[in-house]
Amino acid sequence: MRYFVFFLLVTALSVIPFFAFPQQKDYAYVSLDTVYIKHDTLDWSLVFYIPHNCRVSFVDKRPDSNDTKTALSVACAFTAQNLTSVVGDYVCSGNLVENTADKETGYCYISPSELIIKSLSDSSDFYKKLAQEHKASYFQQMLLLKDGDTVECTVFRKQKPTFRRCLAIYNNRGVVIESVDRLTFEDFANAVKSVGIKDAIYLDMGTWSDGFVRLKNGDLFSIGHLKYNTKHQTNWLTYIYQEPSKVRTTAIRNSNKRRPKRR
Numbered sequence: 001m002r003y004f005v006f007f008l009l010v011t012a013l014s015v016i017p018f019f020a021f022p023q024q025k026d027y028a029y030v031s032l033d034t035v036y037i038k039h040d041t042l043d044w045s046l047v048f049y050i051p052h053n054c055r056v057s058f059v060d061k062r063p064d065s066n067d068t069k070t071a072l073s074v075a076c077a078f079t080a081q082n083l084t085s086v087v088g089d090y091v092c093s094g095n096l097v098e099n100t101a102d103k104e105t106g107y108c109y110i111s112p113s114e115l116i117i118k119s120l121s122d123s124s125d126f127y128k129k130l131a132q133e134h135k136a137s138y139f140q141q142m143l144l145l146k147d148g149d150t151v152e153c154t155v156f157r158k159q160k161p162t163f164r165r166c167l168a169i170y171n172n173r174g175v176v177i178e179s180v181d182r183l184t185f186e187d188f189a190n191a192v193k194s195v196g197i198k199d200a201i202y203l204d205m206g207t208w209s210d211g212f213v214r215l216k217n218g219d220l221f222s223i224g225h226l227k228y229n230t231k232h233q234t235n236w237l238t239y240i241y242q243e244p245s246k247v248r249t250t251a252i253r254n255s256n257k258r259r260p261k262r263r
Contacts, residue, residue, distance in 0.1 A: 026053045028071035028241035029216040034180070037194050044191035045180035048170070049213060049223075054239035056110055056174050058137035060092050062236065065212045065220060069241035074165060074176055074211035074223070075204040076237040077139045078104075083232040088140030090235065091131035105151060106143030108167065108201050111136035115174045117167070117199040119146055139235070144168075144200040150189040163209060163225045164188035167237060168200035176203070176237070178223070208233055 033048040051071045063073040078087035080102060087102045109116040109127040111134055116127065120140065131138035143151040144166050153159070161182035168177050177200070179188055185202075192200050209224030210233065
C-alpha cells in the first residue's frame with residue numbers, strides 16, 4: 001500500500017510543473033541581420049528586419065507602439081505635397097482610395113497567402129480589384145528591383161545620398177531592408193541586388209524615416225534617422241502577430257510567377 005501511495009505522489013509531482021509552468025507561447029518579434037557587402041571600391045552595409053509570427057499589411061492609421069502584437073512599423077508609400085494624402089492608389093482592408101493625380105513605377109499586393117511586387121504596368125488593375133474583393137492590401141511605390149534587375153529612378157531630381165529602405169522578397173518571405181549609411185538610390189538598389197534579391201519595392205525614407213521594431217527579448221526601440229516629418233506621415237507598413245495555425249508556410253509568391261485566374 002505504501003508503495004502505491006509513493007507512486008501516486010511521484011506521478012503527481014511530475015505532472016504539476018507541466019501545468020504550473022506552461023510552454024512559452026509564440027509572439028511577435030523581429031530579428032536583425034546586418035550584411036556587409038564589398039563591391040569594387042564601395043562598401044555597403046544593410047540591416048535586415050526579419051519579422052517572426054507576423055502578417056504584413058498596409059495601413060493608413062498610425063500603429064500603436066504599445067500594442068505588443070505589433071512587431072514592426074515603418075513608413076510605406078510617399079505622402080503627397082499637401083501632407084494629407086497618399087501618393088498613388090491604395091487599398092486598406094479592402095477599401096480603395098484613388099489618387100489619379102500621382103502614380104508610381106510599381107505596386108505591392110499583400111494578402112494572407114501572397115506578397116507580390118510588380119511593375120505598375122503589369123496586372124496592376126487586376127490586383128487592385130483583388131485586394132478589394134479579399135479585403136487585402138495594395139499600395140504603389142517606386143520599384144527598386146524587378147526580376148533581379150535594378151529599376152531606374154525617375155522621381156528624385158538629384159541622386160543625393162541618403163538613408164534608404166525597401167520591402168523585399170527574401171528567402172520566400174517579405175522583409176524590410178535598410179541602409180546603414182547614406183546611399184544613392186542606384187547604389188542602394190545594387191546593394192540589395194548583391195545579396196541575391198530579385199524583387200524589391202522602395203519604402204518612404206528621408207525625413208519620413210520614423211518607425212519602431214520589437215526584438216525577441218521584448219525590447220521596443222525606434223528606428224530611422226531623419227524624423228522631423230513624422231507628424232505628417234499618412235501610411236505605414238506593419239507586421240502584426242498572427243497565430244501560428246493561421247500563418248501559411250508558403251505565404252510569399254515571387255513576382256515572376258503566373259497571376260491567379262479570375263474566379
